[in-house]
Amino acid sequence: MTAGHPFDTDTEVASVGGGRHTATLTDRWTALTGAPNGGYLLAVCLRALGRAMPYPDPMVVSATFVRAARPGAADVHTEVVRTGKRVATGQARLVQGDTEAVRVVASFSDLREAAGPTMVLDRPPTLPPPEKAVDPLGGASIPGITIADRIEYRTADKPGWLSGAPNGDPRAEFWMRFREPRDHDLFALAMLVDAASPAVMELGASGAATLQLTVHLRAHPAPGWLACRAATRYLIDGHHEEDFEIWDSRGALVAQSRQFALLR
Amino acid sequence: MTAGHPFDTDTEVASVGGGRHTATLTDRWTALTGAPNGGYLLAVCLRALGRAMPYPDPMVVSATFVRAARPGAADVHTEVVRTGKRVATGQARLVQGDTEAVRVVASFSDLREAAGPTMVLDRPPTLPPPEKAVDPLGGASIPGITIADRIEYRTADKPGWLSGAPNGDPRAEFWMRFREPRDHDLFALAMLVDAASPAVMELGASGAATLQLTVHLRAHPAPGWLACRAATRYLIDGHHEEDFEIWDSRGALVAQSRQFALLR
Numbered sequence: 001m002t003a004g005h006p007f008d009t010d011t012e013v014a015s016v017g018g019g020r021h022t023a024t025l026t027d028r029w030t031a032l033t034g035a036p037n038g039g040y041l042l043a044v045c046l047r048a049l050g051r052a053m054p055y056p057d058p059m060v061v062s063a064t065f066v067r068a069a070r071p072g073a074a075d076v077h078t079e080v081v082r083t084g085k086r087v088a089t090g091q092a093r094l095v096q097g098d099t100e101a102v103r104v105v106a107s108f109s110d111l112r113e114a115a116g117p118t119m120v121l122d123r124p125p126t127l128p129p130p131e132k133a134v135d136p137l138g139g140a141s142i143p144g145i146t147i148a149d150r151i152e153y154r155t156a157d158k159p160g161w162l163s164g165a166p167n168g169d170p171r172a173e174f175w176m177r178f179r180e181p182r183d184h185d186l187f188a189l190a191m192l193v194d195a196a197s198p199a200v201m202e203l204g205a206s207g208a209a210t211l212q213l214t215v216h217l218r219a220h221p222a223p224g225w226l227a228c229r230a231a232t233r234y235l236i237d238g239h240h241e242e243d244f245e246i247w248d249s250r251g252a253l254v255a256q257s258r259q260f261a262l263l264r
Numbered sequence: 265m266t267a268g269h270p271f272d273t274d275t276e277v278a279s280v281g282g283g284r285h286t287a288t289l290t291d292r293w294t295a296l297t298g299a300p301n302g303g304y305l306l307a308v309c310l311r312a313l314g315r316a317m318p319y320p321d322p323m324v325v326s327a328t329f330v331r332a333a334r335p336g337a338a339d340v341h342t343e344v345v346r347t348g349k350r351v352a353t354g355q356a357r358l359v360q361g362d363t364e365a366v367r368v369v370a371s372f373s374d375l376r377e378a379a380g381p382t383m384v385l386d387r388p389p390t391l392p393p394p395e396k397a398v399d400p401l402g403g404a405s406i407p408g409i410t411i412a413d414r415i416e417y418r419t420a421d422k423p424g425w426l427s428g429a430p431n432g433d434p435r436a437e438f439w440m441r442f443r444e445p446r447d448h449d450l451f452a453l454a455m456l457v458d459a460a461s462p463a464v465m466e467l468g469a470s471g472a473a474t475l476q477l478t479v480h481l482r483a484h485p486a487p488g489w490l491a492c493r494a495a496t497r498y499l500i501d502g503h504h505e506e507d508f509e510i511w512d513s514r515g516a517l518v519a520q521s522r523q524f525a526l527l528r
Contacts, residue, residue: 059503060476060524062326064369066346066353081364082330087475089330091367100345103355105328105367107475116502116527119467121434170385203383211351211371212324214478216524218500234517236482238380239323241520253498256505258522260324260480263380 005182006150007191010040013048019078021048023094027071030146032197032207035068037147038102039194042213043187045092045104048076050187053088053108058186061106061215069094069101081105086113111186111219124247125173125227130154133175136162151195152179154225161201170199170232175225176246184226184248186217186255192226193244193257199230200240200263207264208242215257224249238263269446270414271455274304277312283342285312287358291335294410296461296471299332301411302366303458306477307451309356309368312340314451317352317372322450325370325479333358333365345369350377375450375483388511389437389491394418397439400426415459416443418489425465434463434496439489440510448490448512450481450519456490457508457521463494464504464527471528472504479521488513502527 006028013021029040042063050058074096081089087109094102127133133154142148154175160167176192178184184192193215198208227247232240239262246255270292277285293304306327314322338360345353351373358366391397397418406412418439424431440456442448448456457479462472491511496504503526510519 062328062369062476062478064324064326064345064353064371081328081367089328089367103345103353103369105326105369105476107328111501114501114503117467117499118501119434119499121497170383203381212326212369212478214326214476214522214524216503216505218498218503233385234482234520235381235383236517237375237378237382239378239480239482241480253500256498258478260478 005180011043011047013076021076023074023076025069025071025074028146034144038065038210039191041069041094041102043191045076045094046187046190049078049090049092049106052078052080052090054083055088055108055110057109057111059107059109059217061190063102063104063213065102065210067099067101124251125229127173127227128156130175130225134158147195150179152177166202166204170202172199172230174228176228177225183223184221189246189255190215193255196230199232199242205263208261210259210261212260217255219252219254221248221254222250269444275307275311277340285340287338287340289333289335289338292410298408302329302474303455305333305358305366307455309340309358310451310454313342313354313356313370316342316344316354318347319352319372319374321373321375323371323373323481325454327366327368327477329366329474331363331365388515389493391437391491392420394439394489398422411459414443416441430466430468434466436463436494438492440492441489447487448485453510453519454479457519460494463496463506469527472525474523474525476524481519483516483518485512485518486514
């Protein structure tokens with residue numbers, strides 16, 4: 001938590017009892033559709049759910065996006081499903097008016113207490129150092145896509161689709177970090193896995209509607225830039241997955257996610 | 265549906281009104297722990313939820329395994345979250361006594377109505393034809409692991425761990441099908457993604473406890489053997505993902521899944 005940081009301010013929830021929490025969704029995390037980004041909504045849900053969980057760390061998180069949300073007041077209803085010895089599971093539903101926008105089931109644990117073997121069979125992204133990489137947006141703001149004002153990106157080369165020439169390859173590696181300085185915690189990672197442009201933009205897509213997002217949080221990230229890898233391998237009748245990995249500045253995998261999305 | 269087939273009989277639910285369905289879990293789908301396999305429990309949940317959904321096909325399915333289930337009576341409580349023009353979303357909770365064992369959120373659609381571009385960037389598994397491949401169990405039954413009596417497996421070579429010599433590589437390709445003949449539908453695929461031994465057995469693990477399983481159903485499978493690919497790439501402090509793909513006899517990807525599991 002960083003006092004006054006937009007991520008902390010804009011995901012803040014107030015508990016009003018009975019598992020109900022109030023939140024105010026802002027217009028500072030909007031993506032291609034102009035609606036608040038799914039990862040941002042997920043972070044709001046996790047902050048509410050975190051208050052009811054006896055363990056500090058979201059570990060495996062599944063979000064189903066039922067309807068688009070809009071900036072303004074929202075309620076988050078939380079339910080504790082089970083509290084076990086090392087893992088607790090709960091559900092959060094983000095509701096605006098009478099309609100549910102997002103349903104999250106998440107298991108929390110204490111990742112610092114995890115003990116077991118480690119074997120990492122893939123490598124972090126291969127990227128030039130952030131200070132030698134390209135700002136794909138060239139420092140410009142994109143009207144309506146306010147999430148790009150919150151997050152900085154760095155790429156080896158300018159993405160083809162951003163120059164109007166999609167390169168046909170729905171795989172990308174890049175750096176990300178908060179634009180206003182703040183360490184990335186697990187709640188931020190759950191938002192960041194959804195904070196880059198869809199990999200299918202390089203296939204000429206104009207966007208993707210995410211139906212479902214599952215995030216595995218693997219470790220607390222070290223401070224600094226995050227190395228990211230996004231890929232779509234199977235686009236079938238417009239349906240596709242997007243796999244996403246976040247590696248921290250020590251070269252440790254800290255988050256892994258998969259979305260199910262429909263091509264717009 | 266095949267009259268009298270164990271998969272149909274053992275996933276049958278009876279609706280008793282108010283979104284409540286009764287089921288009887290059998291001991292014919294037990295895995296390493298002796299408890300009913302997670303994929304089997306998921307199929308029971310999806311059959312109950314399918315009755316409440318206006319579309320026939322489970323498309324994206326997320327299951328959280330809260331507690332082990334046991335053979336015997338169970339209730340499945342279903343809730344329709346949203347019915348949209350092409351996608352409907354619901355929740356199912358499998359409960360035994362007073363305790364919840366599985367919570368599923370799933371979106372249904374009509375996959376035959378899906379329209380959009382297709383681009384497949386990876387290949388089906390490379391396997392010898394099933395009739396030239398090895399039955400890894402050598403036709404034997406494994407006491408307690410009744411799911412292996414329901415499903416046939418074929419591999420290029422006998423897996424190392426089954427001979428007491430784990431080969432150190434948590435990736436596997438193999439054929440699967442129902443042992444008693446029955447076409448594989450989408451409900452069967454949602455079970456089958458969880459019906460092979462964990463990929464981490466080749467690392468010398470004695471098993472894995474699945475906390476969460478997300479399945480993307482991509483297309484109705486053609487009849488015949490199913491070519492499967494399982495892999496774990498990131499084992500960190502005992503936590504790991506298992507990715508699973510099922511390709512049908514035409515060479516089409518029909519299901520893709522990821523689990524989050526803890527090493528036993």
